[in-house]
Amino acid sequence: MKDILREIGMIARALDSISNIEFKAHDLTKGQYLYLVRICENPGIIQEKLAEMIKVDRTSAARAVEKLEKNNFIVKEADPDNKKIRRIFPTDKGSEIYPFIIKEHEYSNQIALQGLSDQEAEILAVALEKVRNNIEKDWESVKKGHKRVY
């Protein structure tokens, strides 16, 4: 069976590295763009869900959000019906950066798909979604302490 894991790892690290370098111009430090886009697209989201979405540890998400708040990109608001959770919203400053993040993503996406036919790109996108669904199940399970046997 062809190995797709390493390719995915290499692509992801390269893309992340590029984004981190490019978003420094907008005063975002390493990794913050990951959180900020998702908060802009899902205003009112809570930390826990953010971590699940991005696939990072809960405590990493907590600290990333903390820093975004300290730098006024987002605010955390108490929920009227639930004392435990704190809903996260972009500030104006945060919202202003959103289009730049999307532009960057679109550009990288376009570069990534160079030389692929429309059909190949379509199959790729559909396949990746399936792969993500498959892997996220194992991730959640392993994160909770379950041991995989192989």
Added chain:
Amino acid sequence: MKDILREIGMIARALDSISNIEFKAHDLTKGQYLYLVRICENPGIIQEKLAEMIKVDRTSAARAVEKLEKNNFIVKEADPDNKKIRRIFPTDKGSEIYPFIIKEHEYSNQIALQGLSDQEAEILAVALEKVRNNIEKDWESVKKGHKRVY
């Protein structure tokens, strides 16, 4: 155009997280498996090439290799013809772990590809290699300080 970047990022982080948790049983700390597999498969490789292959910063690779050496998974040897480089080789201890890394990778790969037809998986693998080639060019260029315009 369909966005494939986020899916790739999510998959990569989830896979990396799983691997890091699972390889702790073999005394490898975070990220070390990335280097060790490649050293086993390319004995005599130098740090610089490792970093390029894995797509991490040169200094990160340097420190990961340093730690692998300290823990006797690899050794660095002077090159007879070139005083600058130090060739990296797995020790017996390092080589012994290699099959476990491969087993884990194969298992994750198989999970990842569940529900994809052979044809879809084949197209996916080919497409990812193309994407990686596309992205690594930008990565190398951005890393060297070049600004992308978009």
Added chain:
DNA sequence: CATATTTTGTTGTAATTGCAACAAAAATTT
């Protein structure tokens, strides 16, 4: 409805990561 479990959040600690700045050897250019 009381108890147990899950969800959501935090803080302490140890580690990896990457940028900047430096050095020396090698390769290239003039």
Added chain:
DNA sequence: AAATTTTTGTTGCAATTACAACAAAATATG
């Protein structure tokens, strides 16, 4: 052959990352 540039390596920082361990609120179970 000398001077310049590129390659390869290192060390000092400052930051992100995640595991562990804890707490409190919410939900589920008996």
